[in-house]
Amino acid sequence: MIKTAQLQRYFRSGESCVKAVDGLDIDIAAGEFIAVMGPSGSGKSTLLYVLGAMDRPTGGQISINGKRLDLMDDQECSDFRNRELGFVFQSFHLLPRMTLVRNVELPMLYAQVEAAKRHARAVMMLQAVGLGDRFDHFPAELSGGQCQRAAIARALVNSPALLLADEPTGNLDSKTGLEIIGIFQALNRQGMTIVMVTHDENMARHAGRIIRMRDGLIERIETVSKPLQAVLPAEVETSLREVRHAAC
Ligand SMILES: Nc1ncnc2c1ncn2[C@@H]1O[C@H](COP(=O)(O)OP(=O)(O)OP(=O)(O)O)[C@@H](O)[C@H]1O
């Protein structure tokens, strides 16, 4: 699913050069749940953004689903992002002046899905993450956990094969964070590949492998022998499965 060879992202300004990602060889199979850990500044977000075609590598190769991202132009990158990837961020990145349902519709607007279909699918996605009664609310009217669930609904609308998350539980208390991890694990059981950056060892232990980074390099990759399981209500699991298989 994800393969990189000597992947590199340097930031140059004048004389100085920050080697944020310094020659990584990564191999992630379809259906894996990967956690990325490491100290602040070790290159986790930079790696995630390069994997997500939101930033370009300065060297090396990267292919996702057999497609070479390092050879794509900007337009191809943005089409690829919208079609094949879902993103979740620490601070949710919901647009404050739009209702939840409008926020969730956005990726489908870019993908030129027609209005009625867009709306129906957004409502269905919000119901699946337990926000069926909130779709006309604005982000400021919701708790952090509810905002993150809306952001997950938005990330899922175009049925991505790969979900990338940068500290998705970083702004949440641990109970709410575990609810988010529960949703990730359910999606992963349904075949979605997930790469999640986290500072929280307990959250990382819910993944199948942990990539530990330091100074732009991989320090080690660890297989979690018995990943922890977050509790998820059975109906959430079922509705996530249903929406995932419903055509866009
Ligand atoms: N746009 C940029 N321009 C210059 N340097 C950058 C840029 N983005 C990141 N860096 C540098 O690259 C290095 C890695 O940053 P990155 O944000 O990937 O770290 P991180 O592991 O995600 O840290 P944190 O845990 O604090 O989020 C840091 O030294 C950072 O200052």
Ligand SMILES: [Mg+2]
């Ligand atoms: Mg970061």
